[in-house]
Amino acid sequence: MSAGGRRAAFFDVDETLTTVVSMLGFLRFDLAARGLPDSAYDEAMARLAEARANGRREEANLLYYRNYAGRPEAELAALGREWFARELAGGSLFHPRALAAFQGHRRQGHLTVLVSGSFPPCLDPIGRHLGADLVICARPTVADGVHTGELPHPMIGRYKAQALAEAARTHGLDLDRSWAYGDHISDLPLLESVGHPVVVANADHAVVEQARSRNWTCWADTPAALPA
Numbered sequence: 001m002s003a004g005g006r007r008a009a010f011f012d013v014d015e016t017l018t019t020v021v022s023m024l025g026f027l028r029f030d031l032a033a034r035g036l037p038d039s040a041y042d043e044a045m046a047r048l049a050e051a052r053a054n055g056r057r058e059e060a061n062l063l064y065y066r067n068y069a070g071r072p073e074a075e076l077a078a079l080g081r082e083w084f085a086r087e088l089a090g091g092s093l094f095h096p097r098a099l100a101a102f103q104g105h106r107r108q109g110h111l112t113v114l115v116s117g118s119f120p121p122c123l124d125p126i127g128r129h130l131g132a133d134l135v136i137c138a139r140p141t142v143a144d145g146v147h148t149g150e151l152p153h154p155m156i157g158r159y160k161a162q163a164l165a166e167a168a169r170t171h172g173l174d175l176d177r178s179w180a181y182g183d184h185i186s187d188l189p190l191l192e193s194v195g196h197p198v199v200v201a202n203a204d205h206a207v208v209e210q211a212r213s214r215n216w217t218c219w220a221d222t223p224a225a226l227p228a
Contacts, residue, residue: 005174009105009181010164010190013116013123016183016200017098020087022122023064029083030067030076057186061117061154065140069149073142080121088129097219098181098200102130105179111171115163115180115190117156134171136163161189182207191216 014021024045031040044067051060068076087093105112113134114127120137127135141150153159168175176195182188183199185206191197199211201219211218 005168005172006111007108008111008113008167008171008173008175008178009102010113010115010179010194011098011102012160012180012182012184012187012190013114013118013126015202016181016187017095017102017114018093018126019095020093022116022118022126025087026080026083026118026122027064027067029086030079033079033082058154058156061138061156062151065119065138065147065151066149068140068147071147073145073147076121076147077124081125083122084125084129095200095202101181101198102132106131110178111173113167115155115160117154134167136160136167157186158189160187161193164190164193185210 011017014023027044028041031044048060048063051057051063102112111133112131113136114123114130114132115136116123117138119140120135123135123137126132136155138151138155141148141152155163164175164180167173175193178194179196179198180187180190180194181198181200182191183203185204188207188210191199191207191210196217197211197214198217199207199219203211203218203220208218208220210216212221
């Protein structure tokens, strides 16, 4: 952290900034593009759901990326652009209030950062569209341009806090004067890392309770018409 440094705004992406879970939407899109039946997506989701049900959120995140073992990085990047174009054309990809907040931070000259457990095929198109300064996300292992199906570590929970600390050192940020936006209890380490945490309106009950108990900004308790 750099006292007196530049301010930043860190946004979780899935169901904070966007209305969709990008990883799951992209997986369905990819399987359909390959001509696989809906049952292929259902089977993949069942494996992920089992890990999540047993409280192994990080394991589920790692398991997700095994779906792309053997896939060329360039192919997935191209599919990501197609997926994003389709979602954007639907007209409801972004939560309006979160999008307004993001745009407001950009106008004020704050460093705008996407922080997500998703990966570049999903997030790079979103970041380019929004004009984000930095994308912090999962970086699956790629060897000779091909995904191995492995992930050194997920970008959820405590890893988000670690990434924020590294970004602060690299970019000379003052985290005490910065913002973070999240919707899930797993975003708690992200929210705790800044001086201005914001829990969005559609957040889960656990993180809403944390926000209320700590007197954080909680959009569930404030009218949407107020400036973000």
